[in-house]
Amino acid sequence: MKMKKIIFPCLSLLFGFLSIAVQAQNPSLKEKMTDANDALHLLKPAYPNPYGVVNTADIKTVLDRVLNFLEGATPIKVINKDTKAIITDYSKIDKNSVLEPGVFRLTSYEWGVTYSGMLLAAQNTADERYKKYVADRFGFLADVAPFFKSISPEAIAEPLMRQMLLPKKLDDAGAVCASMIKAQLEGIQFNGRPLIDNYMNFIMNKEYRLNDGTFARNSPQHNTVWLDDMYMSIPAIVNMGKLTGDHKYFDEAVKQVLQFSDRMFIKEKGLYRHGWVESMKDHPAFHWGRANGWAILTTVEVLDVLPENYPGRDKVLALLQAHIKGLAALQSGEGFWHQLLDRNDSYLETSCTAIYTYCIAHAVNKGWVDPLAYGPVAVLGWNAVSTKVNAAGEVEGTCVGTGMAFDPAFYYYRPVHKYAAHGYGPVLLAGSEMIKLLKNFHVKATDGSVQF
16 A cells, blocks of 8 residues: 555656656647647537528528419419319309319418418518418408308318308417408408408307316317417407407407416426316326417417507516527527427427527517527527428428327327428518518627527
């Protein structure tokens, strides 16, 4: 033991003398090591997606590709389902008349989001083609609706018109209704008020509810609350308040947000569960990406419409801020968010990433959250989303329509497809809001990082 105590100090001294000797023979070694460290510091990271400051021209290019694709993918014609002949005289619409099929459905909830995205793109790019896309399709639907309505509902061959005229669930009504109201508020001229009133009558008076008035379904279990239904109902309701000036719609919107959130927002994580079943003793929490997207999109829309200091608005704002904090903590290094947000081995998904990018950028633009903390999150998100819009303007990497389940495999293995309609509206919203963000803030790259 004594021998070891003697040897170790001696070895330490020996190495110290050798180091001094080497530096004496090569006095520039230390400087060379410093130079090498500086050089390593300057090495460029191998980012898998674009990184750094984006510019408005590049964003507009991406949005234009989407617009050009959708113009051809969503025709506005009535045809005979048997002969395929085009019907230009709408008075001749009968039980054999249908809308010319396109890639996407003109009256679906996904397209309600797309119409809203087009309207925002028109506002933030000053390109009237986006507004015309909405005007053309809403004008068409409003023009043909009375002629389809004159047919016995059971005899209508066109499912999209049955869905619009006789909605059976919130998916049939809310998102399209909200976008129609926004179009009217934007000054687009079409005979939309009968359609809006029909939608609102279903939402307010016919949709199934729990005893406390929360919108609910009887699938997959009796008295199930779906997070998706926040967006399928509340934005239409709050925008109806703006259109009519009737505050009963504001009150209903706030009530629904808070009652959904009481059941479904997990404060510890800053995330929402996808579903809640009244009869369950334990409530599983699967944090599905797009469902959380519907929730945050809803709170953003409610805050946009509610007057300042309106009762309950402060609670909605606090929910949004907590949700953004929870989401930002889970953004991947690639800029995307995962299909199941807190499970990093689930795939990276486009539609939820685009929705979060829009909502976070919008919250920054509105002053609801700190731009220094969350501006870079939005930039990284857009850089990721932009890689999923291919040369044809198709949006890739979007999860297809998804029900509710209580096991992870269901969500992990949902397919993705470029014709999943859920991706297009969110991409338009995200790109449009990013253009506004870049106009509102000086964004720069400092030491390779994005700074606001």
